[in-house]
Amino acid sequence: MSKTPTRIRLADAAFALFDERGYEQTTVDDIAERAGVGRTTFFRNYRSKEAVVFPDHDRLLELIRDRLATSSHRTALAAVSDAVRLVLLHYVEEGGLARRRYALTSRVAVLRDREIASVARYQRLFREFIAEWMGAPTASASLRAELMAASVVAAHNHVLRRWLRGESADPVAEIDEAMREVLDLFPAPGTHPRPAEGGDGGTTVVAFRTGQDLDALLPSLRRLVEGTAGTEGD
DSSP, X not given: OOOOOHHHHHHHHXXXXXXXXXXXXOOHHHHHHHHTOOHHHHHHHOSSHHHHHSOSHXXXXXXXXXXXXXXXXXXXXXXXXXXXXXXXXXXXXXXXXXXXXXXXXXXXXXXXXXXXXXXXXXXXXXXHHHHHHHOSOOHHHHHHXXXXXXXXXXXXXXXXXXXXXXXXXXXXXXXXXXXXXXHHHSOOTTOOOOXXXXXXXXXXXXXXXXXXXXXXXXXXXXXXXHHHHHHTTO
């Protein structure tokens, strides 16, 4: 039988002690002793007690950057969806450890604050990528990038928390559907949102200048608009 890696033994010991004594009351020395290693070995694996709880945020940010960097302008939105899926899969693969972390951060304020700060780093990374994809740095584009990045992160967190609470049997399918809904809210620059199912494709507006009275023009305008609407799907 293979020996459990030291890093995992330390994490198991830490979470067991957090449950028994509380996060604040548990020290690095307590964790090392429970895992059967020395203090030096602990710091070779983790920078701090807090790092045992959040060991992979920097690596996940790099995974996101790497995936986004491989995209082109045409594939940018697919890259965003893939990056979100990568993060979700990381937590799903952690299994029970991810659920223990969720339970711990739900009851320890300092860890919740750290998690909020980490989420803000993810959102900033997506916002910067989306803003670059949108092109012109206008106030409207900046707001749009901010809203889209916030929606991307919110969709991920919604699906992840459902899985952590045991409410989702297929989180990967859920995240793919959630990302489709998010991206439908933000069509690519230069395109138009798809009309709602069963809709008529929108309203046609015709504008021109004439010396004729408006009442006399209305019948002709109606015929023109109805004719244009009827040919939009041709």
